[in-house]
Amino acid sequence: MKEDKVYDCIIVGAGPGGLQAAIYLGRYNMQVLLIDRGGGRTMHARRIENFLTQKSISGREIIETGIEQAREFHVQIEKGAVYGIVKKEFFEVSAGDGKYLSRSVIVSSGAYDNLPPIENVHKFLGAGFYTCVDCDGYKTTGKKLVVLGNSLKTVHLALAMREMYTKDITLILYSLVPPEGYLEELKEDGIRFITDRPVRIIGGERIEGIELRSGETVGCDVIMSNFGFKLNDEFLSGLNLKRDAEGFKFVVNHNYESSLSGLYIVGPMNTGPDQAVIAAGEGAVAALDIKKRLLNP
Template sequence: MKTNEIYDTIVLGLGPAGISAAIYLKRFNHSVLAIGLDGGSLKGLHHIDNYYGSFHLSGDDILNNGYAQAKALGIELKFEEVVDIEVDSIVHVKTNLGNYEAKTLFLALGLGRKKPNIGRLKDYEGKGVSYCATCDGFLYRNRPIALLGEGKLMEEEYDVLSHISDKVYVLTNGKKVDFKVKVNENEIDHLEGEEYLERIVFKNGESLHVDALFIANGLLDTFKSAKKIGLAVNESDELIVDENGKTNVPFIFAGGDMISGVKQIAKAVDDGMKAAYAIHKLLSSKS
């Protein structure tokens, strides 16, 4: 991997964690390159009402404001796919379009949620189908809700939803799942509803009336190279960091949905800011 400029920091991820870190670092007068594929989790969300100052703003509004804010500071943004990372005395990042080098790296690649293969799922995303109980559960207070999933993610989502409604049906879509409440293991065929989700139709012909379907089907392995370069992960596949976002690999920090804690914008922004302070301190001690 060869390149000309060695940046003080490369930020991977253009979501709230990455852009927040980039803004703080640039304002500390460091050279920053921020790389990401797209808007991540916020892309296409209709409304974000629980983040401070976000009133009637969509996910795209927040993203575009963040990009504009970063560009106005002179931060270089590149919409490219990261395909490899190598670390020696500096950090090397390879994307589908180029090679970049930096003294430090902030990883904020978010997490991808696995989508099940259910007929008409896409038609009801944002219209009853959600991938985040903390974000959207509130909209379905005391209404019938289905939760599809397994493992730790499903258990966490259930804890949120069971405080919102006493009609939470746990579905496993054909899998055998042991859980503290009775689960429905029937395989799901498709979703139905006029404009918004109204019912889930199973392959055996039965159906379940619900106003919402929350999906906690597991997470995609956001970035396999993270493990390749020796970054430590916990049992939930989240990167392990200290209180300032520092990983076990020198020069590499991480934040946002890639590390443990609440998966929300406020926390991602905080992670980005804290890591920027720590990176600034590290860079200052080197110069």
């Protein structure tokens, strides 16, 4: 064991979910260890505009301020990757070169986006190249938009984007040709449709277009990509936790507790929606539940 100490809670991941939980638990004077490997999706959000009281704030600022705030309430924060969790008398959390013991665990390790292999994707990620309608759809309002993906969900997304944000849309699907009914609907809505593979995003400060394998360049100001995401869940593989019907996301109760008592999962890894403000709320609820168990054991 790294230490003989038994923590009240170990939190995996310093995104909004984990940090909000840490702040609550720290303010209950609990012994809390937060382990984070750095990076994460919130860190990629350059301009968050939907967080109450924050007209515009970067994800980095949310995380850095959150870490400072948690430290003020004596939360111990360690840099490192958690690679395993086992439940015996206590939870044994393996990270770095040791194991830590805890009465409860909050998992808030988030997800990572499936980004298409296109030159300059990382340069424009969060700055014209978007992956989440709820986060950044608004920023496409009135703009020349490319919707990118390869499923019927992407077609639905293009049709919905037209309703909500902009009439100037080109839909690019890698290989899928949608059924006839969809093609008619796209035509009626004035959405241009192309089947091809993008190879490069063009632009200096801002996106100016997207170059396709065929050599064609589609001019655009913004791109909405729709290739889904994967969960940062490798370290949970030994616990046999209940997942949804697709075997993808983790099933939790109304306090965000998983099928294993004492282990909570907040943020996009559970079956709820994927938003920074929601992950933070879920972290608060999980922390309240951990405190409630002290009051009503």
